[in-house]
Amino acid sequence: MSTREAFESAKAIYEKWGIDVDQALEKLKQVPISIHCWQGDDIGGFEVNGNELSGGIDVTGNYPGKATTPEQLRSDLETALSLIPGKHRVNLHSIYAETNGEVIERDQLEPQHFEKWVNWAKENGLGLDFNPTLFSHPKSDDGLTLAHPDAAIRDFWIQHCIACRKIGEYFGKELGTPALTNIWIPDGYKDIPSDRLTPRQRLKDSLDRIFEEEIDPNYNLDSVESKLFGLGSEAYVVGSHEFYLSYALKNNKLCLLDTGHFHPTEAVSNKISAMLMFTDQLALHVSRPVRWDSDHVVLLDDELREIAHEIVRNGALDRVKIGLDFFDASINRVAAWTIGTRNMIKALLYALLVPSEHLKQLQEEGNFTERLALIEEFKTYPFGAIWDYYCETMNVPIRETWLDDIKIYEEKVLSQR
Template structure:
């Protein structure tokens, strides 16, 4: 068990070290506390949801592993979320999908209303968190030949348009009820496995469908805003993705909406962090899904790796946190599902903290003066600065376990709650 006085003693040393290069660690800790992460509920139940939990996952989505203790009911999932959030510093948000509706009677995706999410709003109020929304466009019989909103069949498109329209009303409900804007993120799995003849037609149909969804009702953006998520390719649509990155980049720009960048949806050699500064001078803002691809979009639990560090540095150094909504998106059933939330969220916060603990103004000044020697020397030295002591202080200030002490909570929760489910 880490002792508070040891943490505070180490922090004072680190504080002095950073002060010598002009960094106020107390201010950095206050700034980091303002950054809300959007924690994805689907890590807790392997994306089964509650509308039709026995439905096979489709749309290129798959979860590996069978670690015991999976959440099977709304109460089990919210209990797990509560446990996870209690081990992550600060107050955050939770992302939902349409399939997590809690209904009194069996409903299809296109029949959902805000009332079907009252359970979640009541829980969020009790927890003190916000809610984000994702309409579910997968794992359903009406995903026909890998097509939804871009389908050539009008009845298929109409079904999914209703799903999208309903999601906007639900997201607006979240924002009104909780006093925090809800981001409503659209991702669809439409595309072809092999080379198509017509690449234009599906995209024109998708534009028409999305426009119909957006024009169905007007909502105050203080309550809700839409975001659109592209992908390079997915399982089953290797040759052609209707909702590509460039497609949604342009759609978000022309409709004045958010563009979603998922860190796992790009070619493995691309630097996702380089996209932010290219888009944000033109765009309204970003929804960022922090994930970890291994070879490809495998949604591994986020860790404190070089890709995450680059993402955090880009957002912090270019002062873009206020225009970026940071959400988590991964699922791993080979480990404790609650621990996965904690590991991914804390890694993301650590990356942001390390990015903030730098004399950014001085480094930019050196760069403007072509002093690349100073830029390289100082950024290299910063890598060994005692940011870990500042992180421990952040945990202590926010009343969450320091170091690996949080694992004791997980092991006890497994014993008392999760392992009794099987």
């Protein structure tokens, strides 16, 4: 049976439930995933001074072929994008600036240091998102940045974030799509603090200074990202979820939820509808924590499907900015991008092919038996045939055949590094 024949057969099964499969595929085409560049080089970046990775972040594994230059990283991203259906975005950290061998401190970064990234994005029809890098630097060695008690260190990081917002604005103006500029800091304490309030007051004041200048949201969107704990900040994190959620709501910023930044018993999927009640937009960094915020490659598991359900069933595909954030150096890095991003898109397609309105009605009627039965039966509906057809029509490999492209790229490119 051809891919088209399998699709038509599966489509007829879904249409019995009133699901417009063609419309679902059209909706899916319009959803960009923001793909994080740092999977390709283990969050190394291209700073001339080559700061060591720090801030409670660790990348394990030594699979050969890591990108060590901007050109290599862009080539790797292009290969991954050629295996992923749809038009997407690329998410950069400030440490991926290109300064022509000159040492440029982070508080002095300018749009010109990302001109090559913008030109590349234009050539490939991509949007760009951005992040100030408040880790892996001598001024963050003690685990404090925007909440630091030393005003000079605090000011350095404030100026860095201000510079990054201007770079995000530059991306938006040049590419015709607003950049999401997201702030995450490692600030916290290893042991129980004697004062939780003062560091949070300093963080609030720092953020107020960073956001003092209004930037047109058509060019740049600001978001803030929380974390429950990290290595070196096990007892207390200044930028908690409660802090950033409150700050974002009061100051009209996006609150970004990283799926690895909460207690293992918390489900980010359960937070989405609650937050959408009170904010126009929110952002996600989709990862897979194992034991802690270890950022494993995203799987098509129950939580990923539930995140997609919450976005789709609540009509929020245009309100939730979906980005990825994982880094695995134990496997082929281009394959990691491909697996994780395809899984995120699969989850959205899966959610688009579920009779959500009917299931909502069953819940309202108290018919939990039929609701549960249908939820479980749809798990074995011929979703794969729809996915294969979507990939084929988007000119990317179907099923596992994309691995052949990875093997060729590894042999011809990665193994030569």
